[in-house]
Amino acid sequence: MILPRLNFKIIMIILRLAMNRRSVRRYLSTPIPKEDIKYVLEVARHAPSGGNRQPWRFILVYSDGLKREIRKYCEEAEKRFYERAPKDFIDWARSRGITWVKSFLTEAPILILVFGKTDEPYWIGSVWLAIGYLILAAEEKGYATLTYTPSNVKWANKLFKVPEEYVLAAIIPIGVAGEKPSNPGRLELSEIVYLEEWGEKFN
Amino acid sequence: MILPRLNFKIIMIILRLAMNRRSVRRYLSTPIPKEDIKYVLEVARHAPSGGNRQPWRFILVYSDGLKREIRKYCEEAEKRFYERAPKDFIDWARSRGITWVKSFLTEAPILILVFGKTDEPYWIGSVWLAIGYLILAAEEKGYATLTYTPSNVKWANKLFKVPEEYVLAAIIPIGVAGEKPSNPGRLELSEIVYLEEWGEKFN
Numbered sequence: 001m002i003l004p005r006l007n008f009k010i011i012m013i014i015l016r017l018a019m020n021r022r023s024v025r026r027y028l029s030t031p032i033p034k035e036d037i038k039y040v041l042e043v044a045r046h047a048p049s050g051g052n053r054q055p056w057r058f059i060l061v062y063s064d065g066l067k068r069e070i071r072k073y074c075e076e077a078e079k080r081f082y083e084r085a086p087k088d089f090i091d092w093a094r095s096r097g098i099t100w101v102k103s104f105l106t107e108a109p110i111l112i113l114v115f116g117k118t119d120e121p122y123w124i125g126s127v128w129l130a131i132g133y134l135i136l137a138a139e140e141k142g143y144a145t146l147t148y149t150p151s152n153v154k155w156a157n158k159l160f161k162v163p164e165e166y167v168l169a170a171i172i173p174i175g176v177a178g179e180k181p182s183n184p185g186r187l188e189l190s191e192i193v194y195l196e197e198w199g200e201k202f203n
Numbered sequence: 204m205i206l207p208r209l210n211f212k213i214i215m216i217i218l219r220l221a222m223n224r225r226s227v228r229r230y231l232s233t234p235i236p237k238e239d240i241k242y243v244l245e246v247a248r249h250a251p252s253g254g255n256r257q258p259w260r261f262i263l264v265y266s267d268g269l270k271r272e273i274r275k276y277c278e279e280a281e282k283r284f285y286e287r288a289p290k291d292f293i294d295w296a297r298s299r300g301i302t303w304v305k306s307f308l309t310e311a312p313i314l315i316l317v318f319g320k321t322d323e324p325y326w327i328g329s330v331w332l333a334i335g336y337l338i339l340a341a342e343e344k345g346y347a348t349l350t351y352t353p354s355n356v357k358w359a360n361k362l363f364k365v366p367e368e369y370v371l372a373a374i375i376p377i378g379v380a381g382e383k384p385s386n387p388g389r390l391e392l393s394e395i396v397y398l399e400e401w402g403e404k405f406n
Binding site: 012013014015017018019021023038039041042043045046047048050051052054056057058059060061062063066089092093096121122124125126127128129130131132133135136137140147149160161162163169170184185186187189192193194195196197198199202 | 257
């Protein structure tokens with residue numbers, strides 16, 4: 001038997017990971033080995049950033065007490081947000097089973113709090129690019145994630161003694177998925193990619 | 204001979220791609236097969252986004268004339284930016300050979316202009332997360348990229364007839380690298396990851 005040489009370009013690993021990943025809101029309590037959590041952070045650490053300033057910092061939360069506090073702060077803000085949110089958002093959220101209740105904040109074995117340094121150039125873009133790296137790395141390791149953006153974030157600086165020039169950009173629960181969300185779908189390439197002018201088809 | 208079963212978790216593909224990727228500013232004119240450019244966009248298309256609103260649009264630029272116009276607009280703004288930029292930025296830029304001259308804008312075989320829909324929730328984060336996906340996919344295919352953020356972007360709406368609610372977030376040249384940049388280095392994990400409180404070591 002002749003085994004073909006492995007061609008990673010044909011295997012299309014990144015596309016598989018990107019297509020298979022879902023935003024997961026239910027988690028099992030299964031613990032994550034430290035080497036795996038280090039792996040996803042190691043990947044995020046290597047993201048490019050404006051001026052290579054690496055404006056990201058990560059706080060890992062394992063303890064139930066802290067998770068409950070985080071959930072309390074987030075749900076208070078979410079309740080207010082849902083009272084005022086546009087109807088099309090509420091409709092979309094309901095169709096995905098999303099409400100102001102954020103049980104993933106206490107369910108997931110680890111919360112990764114991602115902070116951005118607001119006085120660095122292009123800090124938001126840099127931080128979210130690193131989050132893109134991180135969630136693909138988690139998918140590669142078989143872990144589910146969610147890129148949760150709290151409506152109110154000021155409490156985080158006080159709770160975790162974070163310098164004021166940093167702001168909480170996202171909370172990423174990570175763990176073994178406790179649900180299999182349906183595919184929410186994506187726009188087709190022809191709807192989002194144009195050739196040299198807005199609206200010109202690229203085929 | 205017994206061949207070990209392939210274990211993708213041990214291969215650590217994403218980390219290899221993240222570590223090997225460099226921000227590249229010189230490109231060969233080697234053309235990119237259409238299937239490869241579609242691949243990187245297909246990956247970006249599957250990124251998660253706020254409310255699954257997919258606030259990204261991509262305009263591909265192949266023509267030399269348009270590239271020259273883009274470069275002209277960008278360099279005009281860069282010249283002004285460099286006249287007023289903080290000294291530590293200028294020093295860092297000089298150490299990496301970066302100036303207001305943006306030759307990659309006319310050298311790369313394709314420029315990917317990434318636009319964000321500014322009236323969608325969390326549009327900046329969503330767009331940059333998709334850019335993270337895209338540049339890892341390009342690395343997987345063996346192409347170099349740069350996440351270039353122009354200092355002035357208004358010209359792009361006029362030049363490409365882009366609706367005013369969209370804004371140019373980044374220009375990504377993509378192609379075969381014409382240089383091998385040195386490793387600019389990254390902060391260690393211990394410098395950017397804390398355990399449950401700012402400054403608390405995670406080991």
